[in-house]
Every structure is written in C-alpha cells, then in structure tokens.
Amino acid sequence: MGGSTTIPPQLLVAQPMALESLPESYYRDLLSDVAKSRRPSPIRSLFPLENTPGILSLLAGKPNPASFPFTGLTFTARPPPSTNGELALEDSAISLPSADLQAALQYGPTAGLPALIEWLYELQRVVHGRGKGEGWSLIVGNGSQDLLSKAIVALFNPGDPVLVQSPVYAGVIPVFQSAQCDQIEVETDADGISTDALRSILESWPTNQKKPRVLYTIPYGGNPTGATTTVDRRREVLALAREHDFIILEDDPYHYLYFGPAESRPLSYFALERSSGHPVGRVLRMDSASKVLSAGLRIGFASGPTPLLRAIEAHTGITNLQPPGITQAILLALLTSAEWGHAGFLRHVTHVSEFYKAKRDVFEAALRRHLGDAVQWSTPQSGLFFWFRLRHEDDSEAFVREKAFERGVLALPGTVFLPDGRKTGYARAAFSLLGEEEVDEALRRLALALRDASAAVS
Ligand SMILES: Cc1ncc(COP(=O)(O)O)c(C=O)c1O
Structure with missing residues (x-):
C-alpha cells in the first residue's frame, strides 16, 4: 500500500469525534420483500469455518485444484507515472504467487477476495476519508452494473417510486423498469442534479402516496x-x-476522470456524509474499475450500509456465486506490486484523467469548428461524453439513425437516456476512442448530415 498517500485536506475538516450510524432497524424498513425473504446460502455461509485451525472440510463441492490445467500466471503491465510525472519506458512483469493463483482458481468468498477488499477499504479511506469499521462495509461485484442491479432488487418493491436524475445512464433505466419502479425524473443542468427541482418534487409530494426512499445519481x-x-x-x-x-x-464510475484542478474537486456524497455531523448510512456508493483499469476485468465495488450490502451479497450467493477469482487476483497483484500501491493507483488515475481531458479538448475544438452554430453544449468536467442539442431538430432520433448514419457517423439519440423515452433534440457523443483526425472527420460528417436534414425540410 502506498506509504506516501495522505487524506485530502478537505476531508480532515469538521469530522465528528465519534461517528454515529443509522440503526440496523432503519434498513429493515428500506429493504424489498424479495431481499427480506432471502436466506443465506447454506454452503457459502459455512465457508469461513473452513479456515478454523485443524478442521478437515468435507463441506463444499469444490473441484480438486490438481485437476486444473493452469500452473502459473504472469502478465505485463505499464507502471503508473513516477512521483514527478514521468512515464515508465518499459512494462513490468508481474507474477501471481502460487498460493494466490490456487485461491483464484477455486470457488471463493461471495463478497470478493479478502485481500482485494482490504486494499479497497484503504482506498476509500484515502480518497473519501471513510475508515474501515466506521459503520459501513465493502463488497466486490462483476462490475458496478452487477452491484447496481442487485441494489435495485434489494431496495424496491413493484410500484415503489425512485428519484432518478434525468437524463440518466441508459443502462439503469431497464433495471428500474424490470423492478417495476415508478421513475420520478429530477432534471439536471451543467451543475449536475437540480436541487430546486428535487426540493420541489419532495415538497409537493402527495401526502397519500408513498414517498421515494432512494435517489439514483451520477455525481461525476x-x-x-x-x-x-x-x-x-x-x-x-x-x-x-x-x-x-x-x-x-x-x-460513480467516472469519479477518477475529473478534469478540473484537484483543489476544486467536489467531495463524493460518501465523503460528505462523513463530515456532515449527522449519522452516516444514507449513501450507498458504487465504484468501478472499468473506466480506469479495464472494463473487461468486470470488477466494481459497493461501499455503504452493511445491511444493504448483505442483501446484495445474498443475491450474488444465489446467482453468479462470487465475482471472478482470476480477474480479482490479477487486479490485486497489479495494485499491490512494487510500483503501484495506493499512491501509484492515484498517479495512474490522474494520468488517465489528463489523457481524457486532452481528448475532450480536441473534440470540443472540432465541435466548435464544424458545428459551432448548429449545436449547443456544456463543456463536460469529467467522464467520456458530450451531450449536445441539435438547434433545429426536436427529435434527434431520426436524424441520428438516418441522416447521420447515411453520412457515416454514429452517435446515440438522447431519447434513450430519458426514463419515459420522450423525444428530445439532444444526442450523446463519446470522445474516448477516436484520434484527432477521426474526430475532425466525424464532426465534419455530422455537420454535412445536419445540412442534409435542413435541406430536406426547406
Ligand atoms: C453511470 C454508469 N454506471 C454504471 C456503469 C457500468 O459500469 P461497469 O463496467 O462497472 O459495470 C456504467 C457504464 O458505462 C455507467 O456509465
């Protein structure tokens, strides 16, 4: 673990002496009927007893590792930039110790590899000022999508209302739909979720209707x-x-892709509730390895109230059993290798955010050059996307699917990000992948498509 990592100064102010948490009973009321009815897996709940000294376990149907063909795992990885920002000239080779490989190849704990969980606890302390043992827990899942969808199953009964920032991640809308939630849209602007809109929804909520108990939001x-x-x-x-x-x-999968100066980086909700002077336990936080380490690892982690995480873990216990052992072990070996640690991870993510900031700037310059008068947008302060409004189109869908596609460029029509699927003149463009010349060409084509559309109207 990185010895030189320190808690950001903003996290050291106004921390209460003793931290109070919402009581366990608070969550009993919050959990869905499905979550309340789950029983711990009979086999998995006995797994920890296998570690009792001297025990001979006949418990689980674990395959015999002697029959596995994998005998070693070595990979190469680019080290994080050095403390003075220099990039390494050579990749490093990292080998998994034999015992770690054996454990990774076998069935493992439902909540994730204990050593990885420990590493992530320390990350949350360093980044969000939340210490282990202060009334919260952490579990690993198959990407944050896995944890998110299980959290939704754990929190909602059919018909329950949920406050959802809108427009919103298209991948969460069908999850709320399949839980049969009533999605209450809270509008957003360039400064994020509108608190005026949120307050007005809550204050005018009909007294004879169940009030929303959850707000879904993407802070960065x-x-x-x-x-x-x-x-x-x-x-x-x-x-x-x-x-x-x-x-x-x-x-918060885009947490580490913040483009502004470190001093003006807003604290997470998870950090803010710690320093609010009120009992903690109102924030269930999702992190993801996807945007900064690899999307194919399929590793995300949830931090928050233990009763909620227990419900998510119980869901894992009857579905995918556990997050994948091999990718957890690869990630752990990388993060604990000599060049990484927590300090190395933070240098790496800073480098990744600088990489995307440069891409954002290239994209924005091309947007201005080719489409300046025809579209409106706000400069993104983090993440991978531009959200822009076509000035003369009320429905971007037909334009994106037909006119833009015919000209050889793809984007996503805004309607897919609106829980009620209404028409919108907005569209989303990801600036993460294309190089400078390709961006220029893509936006030139988009400008031509807009010209085609206005010629068709006139
Ligand atoms: C807001 C949001 N949440 C969750 C996810 C899922 O991420 P993961 O790869 O960790 O499952 C994404 C992926 O794009 C996303 O944009």
Whole structure:
C-alpha cells in the first residue's frame, strides 16, 4: 500500500469525534420483500469455518485444484507515472504467487477476495476519508452494473417510486423498469442534479402516496450529460435526504476522470456524509474499475450500509456465486506490486484523467469548428461524453439513425437516456476512442448530415 498517500485536506475538516450510524432497524424498513425473504446460502455461509485451525472440510463441492490445467500466471503491465510525472519506458512483469493463483482458481468468498477488499477499504479511506469499521462495509461485484442491479432488487418493491436524475445512464433505466419502479425524473443542468427541482418534487409530494426512499445519481461526469454536481448542490441533496428521509445511490464510475484542478474537486456524497455531523448510512456508493483499469476485468465495488450490502451479497450467493477469482487476483497483484500501491493507483488515475481531458479538448475544438452554430453544449468536467442539442431538430432520433448514419457517423439519440423515452433534440457523443483526425472527420460528417436534414425540410 502506498506509504506516501495522505487524506485530502478537505476531508480532515469538521469530522465528528465519534461517528454515529443509522440503526440496523432503519434498513429493515428500506429493504424489498424479495431481499427480506432471502436466506443465506447454506454452503457459502459455512465457508469461513473452513479456515478454523485443524478442521478437515468435507463441506463444499469444490473441484480438486490438481485437476486444473493452469500452473502459473504472469502478465505485463505499464507502471503508473513516477512521483514527478514521468512515464515508465518499459512494462513490468508481474507474477501471481502460487498460493494466490490456487485461491483464484477455486470457488471463493461471495463478497470478493479478502485481500482485494482490504486494499479497497484503504482506498476509500484515502480518497473519501471513510475508515474501515466506521459503520459501513465493502463488497466486490462483476462490475458496478452487477452491484447496481442487485441494489435495485434489494431496495424496491413493484410500484415503489425512485428519484432518478434525468437524463440518466441508459443502462439503469431497464433495471428500474424490470423492478417495476415508478421513475420520478429530477432534471439536471451543467451543475449536475437540480436541487430546486428535487426540493420541489419532495415538497409537493402527495401526502397519500408513498414517498421515494432512494435517489439514483451520477455525481461525476454524468452519463450522458458529462455534468459534475457542484459541492453546494451535493450538500443540499444530503440535507434533503435527511429532511425527506431517503438514501442516495451514488453511482460513480467516472469519479477518477475529473478534469478540473484537484483543489476544486467536489467531495463524493460518501465523503460528505462523513463530515456532515449527522449519522452516516444514507449513501450507498458504487465504484468501478472499468473506466480506469479495464472494463473487461468486470470488477466494481459497493461501499455503504452493511445491511444493504448483505442483501446484495445474498443475491450474488444465489446467482453468479462470487465475482471472478482470476480477474480479482490479477487486479490485486497489479495494485499491490512494487510500483503501484495506493499512491501509484492515484498517479495512474490522474494520468488517465489528463489523457481524457486532452481528448475532450480536441473534440470540443472540432465541435466548435464544424458545428459551432448548429449545436449547443456544456463543456463536460469529467467522464467520456458530450451531450449536445441539435438547434433545429426536436427529435434527434431520426436524424441520428438516418441522416447521420447515411453520412457515416454514429452517435446515440438522447431519447434513450430519458426514463419515459420522450423525444428530445439532444444526442450523446463519446470522445474516448477516436484520434484527432477521426474526430475532425466525424464532426465534419455530422455537420454535412445536419445540412442534409435542413435541406430536406426547406
Ligand atoms: C453511470 C454508469 N454506471 C454504471 C456503469 C457500468 O459500469 P461497469 O463496467 O462497472 O459495470 C456504467 C457504464 O458505462 C455507467 O456509465
């Protein structure tokens, strides 16, 4: 673990002496009927007893590792930049110790590899100022999508309302739909979720209807808008959560892709509730390895109230059993190798955010050059996306699917990010992949497509 990592100064102010948490009984009321009815897996709940000294285990149907063909695992990886920002000239070879490989090849704990969980606890302390043992837990899942969808199953009965920032990540809309939630859209602007809109929804909520108990929000680089919620708004959302009694589902895969200066980086909801002076336990936070380490690892982690994480873990216990052992072990070997540690990880993610910031700037310059008058946008402060409005189109869908595609460029029509699927003149473009020349060409084609569309109208 990186010895030189320190807690950011903003996290050291106004921390309460003794931290109070919401009581366990609070979550009993919050959990869905499905979550309440789950029983721990009979086999998996006995797994920890296998570690009892002297025990001979006839418990689980674990395959005999002697029959596995894998005998070693070595990979190469690019080290993080050095402390003075220099990039390494050579990749490093990292080998998994034999015992770690054996454990990774076998069935393992439902919540994830214990050593990886420990590493991630320390990361949350360093980044969000939340210490292990202070009334919260952490589990690993198959990407944050896995944890997110299980959290939704754990929190909602059919017909329950949920507050959802809108426009919102298209991948979460069908999850709320399949849980048969009533999605209440809370509008967003360039400063993130609108607290005025949120307050007005909550204050005018009909007294004879069940009030929402959960807000789903993406605090950094909102997918699709790219907006990052300001710290004042975050504080207000937390105050509203206490006043109107809901919890915050903080889905934060773009946390480390923040483009602004470190001093003005807003704290996460998870960090802010720690320093609020009120009991903690209103934030269920999702992190992802996808955007900064590899999407194919399929590793995400959830941090938050233990009863909620227990419900998610119980769901894993009857579905995919556990996150994949091999990718967890590869990630752990990388993160604990000599060049990484927590300090190395933080240098790596800073480098990744600089990489995407440069891509954002290239994209924005081309947007201005080719489409300046024809579209409107706000500069994203984190994430991978531009969200832009076609000035003369009320429905971007037909334009994107037909005119733009015919000209040889693809984007995503805004309607897919609206829980009720209404028409919109907005579209989303990812700036993460294309090089400078390709971006220029893509936006030139988009400009031609817009010209085609206006010629067809006139
Ligand atoms: C807002 C948001 N949440 C969750 C996910 C899923 O990420 P993961 O790869 O960790 O499952 C994504 C992926 O794009 C996303 O944009």
